[in-house]
Amino acid sequence: MFGFKRKNLSTLALVGVLACSATLVTHSALAADLKIGLSADVSSLDPHYLNIAPNVAFSSHIFDALVNVDANGKLVPGLATSWRAVDATTWEFKLRRGVKFHDGSDFTADDVIFSLDRPAKLTNSPGPFTAYTKQIVAKKIVDPYTVRLTTAAPYGPLTLDMSAVFIVSKKVAEKASTDDFNSGKALIGTGPYKFTSFKRGDRIEVARNEHYWGGKSDWDKVTFRIITNSAPRLAALLSGDVDAIEGVPTADLSRLKNNAKFSFAQKISWRTIFWELDQSAGPSRYVTDKAGKPLPKNPLADVRVRQAISKAINRQALVERTMEGLAVPASNIVSPGVFGYNDALKVEAYDPEGAKKLLAQAGYPNGFALTIHGPNDRYINDEQVVQTVAQFLNRIGIQTKVETLPLSVYFAKARAGEFSVSLLGWGTLAGDFGLRTLVGTPNAETGWGSWNWGKYSNPAVDKLIASSLASVDQGKREAFAKDAAALALKDYAVVPLHHQYATWALRKGLKYTARTDEFTFAHQFHPE
Template structure:
């Protein structure tokens, strides 16, 4: 479908729905949410991607939770402290019950921390958060100590990513047992009621939840990845709220007093991974289509040229329609490791062409760039826009986009030369370890380092940052690592997204920097 036809369809949907005025029944005790991305698994340790993590938080708790501003708060642990540089102690919440009525225990914590390493078939493992733990000790029924081989500061942040499951319910379970509900026994605010893959997930309130009862008896999560149907579902009253509001319709929607909005600068940074291996790259050729013996993207001058070719101001204002800010870091402003001294690369196509010539490509080369078309705000348009910028400096650029379900697997296998990724993290050293750290299966480093970038000096600074219990020292090392890696254009940041929710009047939601949509944090006005 052409862009004109898509725009016309969207405008027609919006006009009809606005005419209906968001018709629907009065607010009931059931909540219906329109989600923008598919949930591929309900196993909380199987695939570390945001849609799955957000859904797991409804059924499970972690030892440490994260509030709307990205700050750590108590979860199943009421407190934590560093006993020494290699030992962390967590005090467990007492009186917590799993959905089946059994007691939450220290044994469940140990089992849950061990389980990610046991899932050897995971396409996106959680082991980066558990590999550093070399010892686990139950001090008493309500105290657990975790030890590391070397000093390690961000233990609490690590365990905030590991959901606690019932050892009894899960010990012999498969991932399929979670998807059918058999093993989906947590301590979270909702209990499992049904899962129809690609369509909906249903949950009912856990009346015994330690954090207090949700306002909603039942929640239905509708999977509506396409923007126009998701918007239509809100406006017609089929759902009560949606995430990822289509940018093209936001200003018109805001004029309708039957809806309200919540927005926040997201932790998610959108950036490019570039294949940095020296040999031929799959989607780099000369302009006649002949593969090149050497990979131009291996040269830091070429990577810098690509960055200078991108007009981020225009990208944010036009393609993103104001729902983003240009990025110079891989973490959002205000988070640990954000380096304010790093400036957004200026748009300078003349300098970009000069760098290409210095690198031995005065006439450029041909490149196909890849991205998803159903994951990030205007992702397909972002890829198209960047292709236009690269064409202007002599890089003959083609575009291929595809659904996330296909794209991620190919990208992680290194099948692309230049691939778009969005990543959200609450700390710079975490993001750097995962995205640009030298890949190492034994340590879990570089699990999302699609470009295979490797710099021992960057790795050393990340180790120093992660090993600092002192927060100020940790922040300083993380900033140094970011300066070195991004100065090398290990990845090319584009922008930080705004997260936007729209909902019917009568309900409210506190916008979250992590972009997660949590049913239990919606409430009646």
């Protein structure tokens, strides 16, 4: 058994809470208010500031994009009712008429152009949205409800990009700062809810937009409770303080399933959990000899060392024990079913002896010392995952320490290149889309590699990704994407761990359609 500490309630305490659950406050199926327990902090309300899932999920309540994504990851109309390729480099979007911003002003093409320009102006963004806008070299307003976007070269997934950029009000946002969004002053969108209040690290409250173009929500008011620790989040559900939670604690799922007062929504998600490894040639900050002395060169820059790390990890044990069955071992950067998933890639076999031989071949027969980093409040059992992998690495002679941090601190440091080995979870609806961001050679001008923490670079991989992105033939495009993934993973550009399941627990009387993208949308909860 692995010696990690659980963050869940003790078994006795949980049994006690479950026994008392008969005294839960009874909710009417027609309740006007909805309270949701979120598993990750919302660090910014500016929809263009930090491209991480908790922020994007919340922004979807206040703002809309041109293109929306349904529960199965398919593109559907949003603020654009239709789109078409005018030619190989030009896309035309027809905008929805009659849409109003929360302040009553009309939504027009001017707001679209402004919103597509804004991400590049946020030069202090720790997680920019520019990967979705850099391909656009020209924007044209044909009329107030038609825009044309031109790319420098043929670019297949532009419509997917447009699902990731929220449309803000030009009138409100052109003089607004990120602080104005965080205060609520600039939170004027076209989405299903209007902003009410934000208490950082605690809760966000929104009210129903009575004039939403997509139809009224069932809820007059929604409170998002930010409860990053699993035990109190579960306790909030059991006590009736919240009506639903995301990120159900794995150890408690089976017990909850036996309680008739709750129901579940579950689906394998788009999210792959993997390791980013610093591949720079010089010394790496958290790699030393076993006495703590910095090494003159970085072992992680050697593909044999990266392969050894991969072989050292028993993914099946990780999934069964640490993840308690709420994941499947990963062989790809993208999840099964996602465009570009390569079935020919197989999960790395657990081979500690082979890993030791690879370390010896690379010149490290006695291993070295390493500190690995991860968040402790973002992914399912993230801290335990880091601890478990550290134990695997210790067994092959890599003396491994663990440091985990809150998401709000962790991402900024990881993106700044401060760590040698760092845990990342990424979800995407297209393989080439994700490869461009995660393993493409970093380039601030093109937006490639914006989440390539390890600074991996392979011109052959870049060429395949570019060929995929430029293909209008979907069959050829996917073939290029699969080849790019195979080559990048042959290099161990990243080390995949698992694809996690997304699980929601709800009080009786509620229903929710589980989403591939893991997002929790209040307007998609309904009374039964």
